[in-house]
Amino acid sequence: MKLQHFLWMSICAVATMLMVSSCNQSNPTQDMTENNPVIENMMARRSIRKYLPEAVARETMETILNCGINAPNGQNKQSWEIRIVDDAQTMDAIVAAMAKANPEVSADVIRGCFRGAPTMVFIANDLSYDFSVIDCGLLSENMMLSAWSLGVGSICLGSPIRFLNNISSVDPIWETLGFSNGYRPVICIGFGYADEAPAAKPRNPEKYRFVSVK
Numbered sequence: 001m002k003l004q005h006f007l008w009m010s011i012c013a014v015a016t017m018l019m020v021s022s023c024n025q026s027n028p029t030q031d032m033t034e035n036n037p038v039i040e041n042m043m044a045r046r047s048i049r050k051y052l053p054e055a056v057a058r059e060t061m062e063t064i065l066n067c068g069i070n071a072p073n074g075q076n077k078q079s080w081e082i083r084i085v086d087d088a089q090t091m092d093a094i095v096a097a098m099a100k101a102n103p104e105v106s107a108d109v110i111r112g113c114f115r116g117a118p119t120m121v122f123i124a125n126d127l128s129y130d131f132s133v134i135d136c137g138l139l140s141e142n143m144m145l146s147a148w149s150l151g152v153g154s155i156c157l158g159s160p161i162r163f164l165n166n167i168s169s170v171d172p173i174w175e176t177l178g179f180s181n182g183y184r185p186v187i188c189i190g191f192g193y194a195d196e197a198p199a200a201k202p203r204n205p206e207k208y209r210f211v212s213v214k
């Protein structure tokens with residue numbers, strides 16, 4: 001009788017395990033993402049284009065920058081240079097230099113490119129390394145995701161770059177930014193505390209597919 005009871009319990013236990021495992025297989029994505037703070041953070045990040053006025057504390061920015069420079073990068077060349085501007089006076093000087101170098105565009109339009117983010121990060125890539133743009137992209141994403149996890153919003157900004165790169169290399173603002181020879185600004189990332197909560201833009205899942213030979 002005792003043996004029969006034990007066998008019956010064992011059968012039930014195995015059946016339960018099989019049922020649980022088949023449930024897991026039927027919806028693996030949901031099980032993997034539920035209560036996963038990394039994935040939740042990644043999926044919740046959005047580009048922020050309206051900010052509260054205060055700059056992000058330098059201590060917080062140090063954490064974000066440290067996450068950035070820990071991104072994967074080709075041959076660990078760290079083929080980036082990063083400059084952080086968190087005061088209005090320096091931003092005004094940069095916008096003025098950009099406006100001078102691009103007289104066909106108004107200073108207001110140029111300022112608008114920065115989306116009002118109170119902390120601006122300028123990233124330059126090493127022109128001598130063919131994967132440096134990718135390195136800078138991965139650095140940027142690490143910064144934006146770590147920022148979001150700390151309650152800091154961000155915006156990746158390509159539009160200021162063309163105006164920025166028209167500034168003459170003898171303009172004193174280049175000395176302020178102080179990028180090394182052979183480096184060129186490739187992207188700006190604005191940071192600050194969000195004053196909006198934009199919805200996610202739709203993504204096209206047909207952009208990816210698994211492939212295999214027949």
Ligand SMILES: Cc1cc2nc3c(=O)[nH]c(=O)nc-3n(C[C@H](O)[C@H](O)[C@H](O)COP(=O)(O)O)c2cc1C
Pocket residue numbers: 045046047048049115155156157158159160187200201
């Ligand atoms: C390389 C790059 C350049 C971008 N440049 C700008 C820009 O100049 N101005 C802007 O408002 N957003 C810019 N964005 C933000 C994109 O518009 C945004 O990431 C995209 O619409 C998806 O929205 P989401 O970030 O909220 O998911 C840029 C993003 C990337 C990756």
